[in-house]
Amino acid sequence: MNCWDPRIEEMPKEDLQRMQYKLLKSLVYRLYSFSAFYHDRMKEQKVHPDDICKLSDVHKLPFMFKRDLRDNYPDKIFTASKDELVRYHVSSGTTGKPTVVGYTQNDLNNWTTSLARGLTSVGLGRGDVIQVSYGYGLFTGGLGMHYGAERIGATVLPASVGNTERQIELMQDLGATAIACTPSYLLHIGEVAEKMGVNIKKDTRLRTGILGAEPWTDGMRNRIQDWLGIRAYDIYGTSELSGPMFTECAEQKGFHIWSDIALVEVIDPKTGESLEAGEKGELTITILQKEALPMIRYRIGDITTMEEDICACGRTHPRIQRIQGRVDDMLIIRGINVFPSQVEYALMAIPDVGEHFQIVVERKGALDDMLVRVELNKESFSDKINDIMKIRQKVEHRLRNSLNVNADVELVEPGSLPRFEGKSKKVIDKRSM
C-alpha cells in the first residue's frame, strides 16, 4: 500500500478516537475562551466545554451554517489575528455576497497534508507530472491541489482552466501522468483532443484523474475510465473546510476523512439527530485543527452516508460515500456553486424583468449549460427588437457578474412561468446524474 503517513493512516480506531476527543476538547476550550462568536453560540445551546467528556458529546455542540460566514462577512469570526493569516480564499455567496476563508500557515499545512495522503493513496508520488486544471485564484481548487501535489514530490503543471488545446499539447509534451480538474472539464478535454486527432489513451501518459468540485456518478466514472484509459478518483471538499481535501483511495470506495483533521457526523437534516453508519443523511463536519476559521459541526448541505469499517486498503479512517444530493437547492454549474436565490437577487436589480424565473440546466456536450427564463415586464416591452435584445444582454451581464458563470437568458411572456404555492420548484436539472 502506498501510504504518506502510515502511523496515522493505519492507527487503530480506538487510538484515532482518543486523539479526536483530545483535539475536540482543546478546540472547544479555546473557542469558548477566546471567541465571542463561539462563546455565545455555546451559551445559547447551554453547553460548556466541561460538558464534553467523550467523543460522542460532540452532538451537544451547536451547528454552524453557511449563513454564519455570510452574516459575519468578511472576517468577523476569524480566530487568528491578521498578522497570522497567510492566505485568503473567497467563494460566491447566496445573495451576491461572497464568503471569505482565511488560513494560517498551520491551516495550509493541514490542508496540504490531507491532500498529500489522498494523492499518495491513489498511487501518485515522485516522478508523476500532475496537471492541475482547476482554476487558480480565489477558488480553492487550483492552489490547494498545487500544494498537495508538490508536497508528495510530484511535478506540478499549473495549467488552470481554459485554453484547452494548449493544455492537451502540454499534457503530451511534458508527459502529464495525472490531471486534477472537474469531471465535466475532463470530458471536454477528451472531446477537444479527439478533434485534434489526439488519442489520450495512446498518445499521452495520462493514467490518473483526480476529479471533483461538482457532483458526478459511477456511470460517468466508468465512461471516463473506458474512454480515456485512466483511473478516475473523486475528491471532496469545500472552501469552508479549506478546499478540496479528501480523496478516494485506490479502492474507489468513498472519501477517506482523516480523523486527526476532521470529525464527521451524518445527521437527520430535519431533527439534527446523529444517524448510524450506513444511514443516509446530511454531512456535518468539525475541523479539529483549524486556527483562522474553525468550523464546528458545519452543515455543508450535502447528502451522503458514512462507513466506519476498515477499508480494504487498510486505512482505519471513516469514509463517506459519493455525494447523493443537497438539502437545499444549490446547483453546481461547471464547478461553480449557484444558488437560485443568487439568480433571484440579480434579477431583482433589473426593473425590466419580473420576479418569477426558471433555471434550466442541461449538459451540452461535456459542459453544463444554464438557461434562465424570466418574464419581460409589460412596461419594458417596446416594439423594437433591439431594445428587447438590450434587456436580455443586460440580464445576462448581471447574472454573469453575480454568479461567476455564464447563463443564457430567455425572455418569456408575463404570466407564462409556473407559479407555486409554498416551496417553489424553480430549477429543472436535465443533467443525467
Next chain:
Amino acid sequence: MDTKKYVIRQISIFSENRPGRLAAIAHALGEEKINILAFSIAEANGFGVVRALVDHPEKAHDKLLSLGFNIAFTDVIAVHMKDQPGGLYEVAKILGDAGINIEYSYAYSGKEGAVLILRVDQVDDAIKKIKNSGATLLERSVFH
C-alpha cells in the same frame, strides 16, 4: 399640414418563439370580432414581435392585455405603391433622399393596389416628404 390623420396605430405584441403563440393571439382577436388588415412577425433569437394593423386597436389592446400579453401601440404610416416593377423603389427613394430611416416595413397587395406599411424614425417629416412628392398616403380612417 395636418399629419395626424395619416398616423396609424399599429399593435405590437411580444411573443415567445414556440408553437401555438400566434394561434393564441389570432384566436383572441377573432373572438372579439377584430379584423386583421395587415401583419408581420419579426423574429429574434428565442422570441418574436407580432405587428398588426387591426380595425379596432383599442379593443385588441385591452383584450390581449387582459390575457397577459405584452402589447404596445406603435405609430406607423401606410403608402400606396404602384403594383408594378419599380413601385417600391419610388417610395423608398423619397425617404432615402430625405435622410429618413426605415426601422422596419411590411407590405400587402390587396384589391385597391399595393400598400407599404412603414415604421420610420421621423414620422411627421416622412409624411410631409411623401405628400410633397405626390405619392398617396392612406389615412388612418381607412384602417380604423
